[in-house]
Amino acid sequence: MTAPLTGYADRVSVRAGEKISFKVSSVGPGPYHAMLVRIVRGDPNPGGPPQKIEDESELFDARFASREQRAWPGSYALIEGAKDIKLPGALAVEALIWPTLPDDGPQTVLSRRDPATGAGFALVLTPDGIALESGTTRVVTGKKLRSRAWYRVWASADPATGMLRVGQQPLRRAFEVDDEGEADKTGASLALDVPQPVLIGAEAALDRPARHCFNGKIEAPRIAGLAAWDFARRIDSMEIEDSGPNGLHGKLINLPTRAMKGASWTGRERNWQAAPQEYAAIHFPDDDLHDCGWADDFSFTIPKDMKSGVWGMQLRCGPHRDIIPFFVRPQVGKPQAKVCYLAATFTYQVYGNFSRGVYDDPFRQRVAEWKAAANNPDEHKDYGLATYNYHRDGSGVAYSSHLRPLLSWRPDYLSFNDPLGSGLRHLSADTHLTGWLDRMGVAYDVVTDHDLHDKGVEILKSYKVVLTGSHPEYHTAETLDALQTHTETGGRLMYLGGNGFYWRVALTDKVPGAIEIRRTEGGIRTWPAEPGEYYHAFDGAYGGLWRRSDRPPQLLCGIGFSSQGTFVGNHYRQAPAARDNHHAWIFEGVKDEVFGGYGFSGGGAAGFELDRLDHRLGSPLNAVVLASSEGHERRNFVVVHEERLAITSTIPGETLEQLIRADMVFIDKPNGGAIFSVGSITYCGSLPHNKFDNDVSRLTFNVINRFAELNLKWPF
């Protein structure tokens, strides 16, 4: 279902002088209103401090005609150049396929067809087996294919005789399954050669870019005398290469998955770069989405003096409202503040449009009462899924693009109907932090993961301190290197979240707007990558947990993911080190030894996902535990799989109960550098408690005040 009013921008971050373009879909009535806002505090919970989304209409304020723009999910290959090539007299096509939804309606493997008349041909998977269609003539094998098994499928047609043939053969037969066969038919006059593009995994349609999208893998499709596509080539891109003389190369639409095991995979090699011919398959799910390709409605050039920060373009039309967030970064080497807040845009994107299946009536009612972001991905699957979801065909979603409406990436979006708090995650949860910075009078610049990946440590160089938000989970080697270098060269880091620096992701200039993730081996995850499909297509790196590439989070910030539970928070208890001469300043003004049993995320500072210190995994020997969380209900928490060996035994040798905790740590680093890590996703949710006057707020204030050398006064 299309949302009544939504849109996206062409980029995640901009700096002064750069232009950002907005693409909007509005069903009306009447024109819609667009206005610039500054996002300070997004939480719409009426029980908390008021939301602060500042009117910046002086900089941008306009009305535009409403028009509906649609998203068309479903991946396929498009070979435009095939329009101009004549087919030899007769048709002969074949491909290897690995269907995933063979019981579904027609799914086209290979086609070149006039969508108005049906002239041309389409090789189609149907519940009755493989079919060849031309015009209104159709021939089908009548033998159902199995799911997740490889078949060779073929078809031929001869206009001279009017004969059509089609066939299918499993590469491995299954006992007592009859799924092999051939059929033929003599048609009337056949119009096989039409000046149309070739589509692989779909066919042309009149009312949309393509229809009858295939679900499953396709390998080595060919049309005799025309082209033979070799998907083992250009695997790191969204291009496909024709190995034949016509050079009918094509492009992949909507991010089908590459570097997939093909029909000839032997298991001898697991890295596609070492045996590309064994990875000559592409997986095409019919709910993939890359770039919606919407037309620009308007653009905005960032004025010279516009502050770095979290900004948004607010859209309104009748009862409908949406905000498209974007980030204004400082120019490299020209900081506007001493503090740099690193916005976890990789994590926002990877989670973008996470359909959690929890949007029920009580949840809808809360969203309406709180006037929270109105669009939930559970109700708008046509904007594509998150890498936390499965495709409709049961395969994991390995790519996420920001060139589409990302309904969960909104400042006032509720992820959970949280009975103990506001239920915020990601951007909206991180406004607990930006709202706190604002209330404390701490000026800050904003740099995104995307910027850090592009520019490296240079963009952090001017800052005393870098802050993370609640959940900086996804990183590339470039972002980790930058943060590591920052902390090794005198920079300070405040890691104010949980389950950070956990998964490895990949980006590539060849596929704009997209991020790739392979959920390999283990870890807390929502789908498993298939055996042999652990290397990224985008950059060829081994995917999965950073820990599997010998780079656990503890190496950077002293702590790493230890256990996951329900979205419920508990308290921390101060450790003896909190009172020693070297660390007592952190707890100055903190009233209680036990603190943080309150907050707007799960009702407590230590909850949902917890990190702990572990020297074996790289926590520096001088890391000091200042406090640890306690009181977590064992039955509501699971220790991360990568720490477990058998029913009760664990790699660190501690009991499961002991591993359910967050450690707050302090680490001195060379040249005056230092790290403060809290190890909980719900920590920032406690900052606004009691109008920001609380122990969590106080100790965080003490740290930022000293780390950034601000000389601020505690405001209460």
Ligand SMILES: [Fe+2]
């Ligand atoms: Fe996460």
